[in-house]
Amino acid sequence: MSQVMKVEIQRYRPELDKEPFWQSYDVPYTKEMSVLEALAYIKDELDPTLSYRWSCRMAICGSCGMMVNGVPKLGCKTFLRDYPQGMKIEALANFPIERDLVVDMSDFIAKLEAIKPYIIRETEQTPEDGCSIQTPKEMEQYRQFSMCINCGLCYAACPQYGLNDKFMGPAALALLHRYNNDTRDEGKEERMAFLNAHEGAWGCTFVGYCSDVCPKKVDPAAAIQLGKVDSAKDYVIAMLKPGE
Amino acid sequence: MKRSNEPVFWGLFGAGGMVAALLTPVLILITGILAPMGAVDFSFARVDAFASNILGGLIIWAAVSFPLWLSLHRLYHCLHDFGVHAGNGVKAAFYGAAALGTVAAAYLLLF
Incomplete structure (x- = not known):
């Protein structure tokens, strides 16, 4: 049986927003779901405007770095089940934000x-x-x-x-x-x-x-x-x- | 890129770390616990005799001076970690204090 988690994501669209803001999404999840899969669910089912970087889904490519509750994590290697209190996802700290979770490296x-x-x-x-x-x-x-x-x-x-x-x-x-x-x-x-x-x-x-x-x-x-x-x-x- | 002169201070910091790790706990045990308990003879005459010997003086000098470099180096870098970018004046004051302590200890113990 799946539960629903409130996932807060820091958004920033340079052509529309003066500064980053928080947006909340309700994501149904099972215990196998990674943060990267949650982002894919949001993009496919809830909000196609969300931008994030990813490729391999298995901690090899190094594309999906992001802050999860203030800690730098790979989205593919971090699981919703470990955050029963909910999660706040931001672009990787110390880098300029290009768009949403995409940073300029x-x-x-x-x-x-x-x-x-x-x-x-x-x-x-x-x-x-x-x-x-x-x-x-x-x-x-x-x-x-x-x-x-x-x-x-x-x-x-x-x-x-x-x-x-x-x-x-x-x-x-x-x-x-x-x-x-x-x-x-x-x-x-x-x-x-x-x-x-x-x-x-x-x-x-x-x-x-x-x-x-x-x-x-x-x-x-x-x-x-x-x-x-x-x-x-x-x-x-x-x-x-x-x-x- | 310009070569940093940090190896000098880092070397003294490292030496201080070694001395602090090896000598300081023993000194605390002797001067802070065993001596007040009367478990060791810590009379002035005895300590003075130890300090007046060149080897004893060198040991006390090392125990005093190197940890000064250790702690002032660490404090100076902590300032930076806490977002206080103190600059060369404060750097000179911190390392100057360590240098002063080193020279003063040498003067009092060895001359």
Whole structure:
């Protein structure tokens, strides 16, 4: 038997509204229903004007990030049954709202791209060179940080990014750490400037909420603290070699 | 992007964290609980002798100065977390206080 839940959604249509406002919908639900399915029900049955982003429905694509009762969540991985008191859904915090639950992620994407998130080799390898062998231990150095799906929940959680969006932020710094600690990579020097800056690892005060909200159990806060160790070593080396 | 000078303060903060975690609980136990109970001999002459020894002086100096860097660094960053963007004047005052405490403790204990 299905129950009905009052779902409140923050709406914003830039051509009509001066500012976001709340709209309430009654959604019949069963215990299997995800927030994403509730939004689909609203769009199909109640209000076709509602906008939201989604794709895979299985916590892989990272499209459906949103605030549920003030906490950054993936719509597909959050279920109505866990909110018997009702739910309030908003666009992801700390990002400019484009429309309803759709946010502008261009700053986030630019930061991910800036840190060169790919393996850099001093000399290009060809298939004839064979595989790059890595031990399980070497892989463990970076594996969890490669699980990021770029959903942006950690940026919505990060108080530092909220205060100053020049901060590189959790996902970009975790990705930087991921490539700097891959034994196949030789591009660490090209990434250190991002890590060493005030807007890099040093902009983090280790609140740790980024790691709490990550839907893929990545620990960006740990990556940033390890990045601080790397950056501190780099600082001492730079002091000893002032010419460079 | 400009290199941050934060590693210096973070290094002292980290050292302070280590000292506070390892030494402070023991010091609280000795000076705050065991000494008032009379369980340890905490007479002036004994403590003075300990502090006058160069090794004893260094230990007390480390126990006083590094946690100062730890706590003032943490307080300074808490201000920022609470939305008070204090700027360089307050930063200088916070770290200046830690530096002053470090120098004063060194002067009193080691010279």
